[in-house]
Amino acid sequence: MSKENIVLAADHGGYDLKVILKDFLLNQGLDVLDLGCHDLKSVDYPDYARALAAAIKENKASRGVLVCGSGIGISIAANRHPHIRAALIHDRLSAELSRQHNDANVIVFGGRLIGTDVAKDCLKAFLNTEFEGGRHQRRIDKMS
Numbered sequence: 001m002s003k004e005n006i007v008l009a010a011d012h013g014g015y016d017l018k019v020i021l022k023d024f025l026l027n028q029g030l031d032v033l034d035l036g037c038h039d040l041k042s043v044d045y046p047d048y049a050r051a052l053a054a055a056i057k058e059n060k061a062s063r064g065v066l067v068c069g070s071g072i073g074i075s076i077a078a079n080r081h082p083h084i085r086a087a088l089i090h091d092r093l094s095a096e097l098s099r100q101h102n103d104a105n106v107i108v109f110g111g112r113l114i115g116t117d118v119a120k121d122c123l124k125a126f127l128n129t130e131f132e133g134g135r136h137q138r139r140i141d142k143m144s
Contacts, residue, residue, distance in 0.1 A: 072110070
């Protein structure tokens with residue numbers, strides 16, 4: 001079985017958490033495509049959301065992680081792409097439900113709002129939870 005590829009991107013407000021989550025993903029044995037940003041210099045979050053959406057569309061990764069200061073802007077930018085279902089997550093249950101009911105393919109964090117241990121726990125739940133399908137699939141079909 002091949003390793004899952006995960007794409008990761010953040011703006012300057014999410015940079016610190018992105019670095020931590022990248023190490024976490026690598027330690028889970030996953031391949032990580034890091035699209036930046038690569039320092040604390042101010043950048044525009046829509047550019048990183050667009051790059052992540054393109055990487056998923058081009059099958060460079062199956063799922064993604066986005067981080068900005070609040071998580072709000074980058075999730076709005078990501079969800080403009082029809083093949084992206086980005087969920088802004090603050091706790092483990094919402095991470096699980098985003099996968100079970102919404103088949104989210106991108107998890108989003110607010111780097112200035114969530115603790116690193118909570119973010120790791122949420123990311124682990126996101127990665128390990130399967131989509132339930134069934135009645136949820138018809139709802140996903142209406143969004144795609």
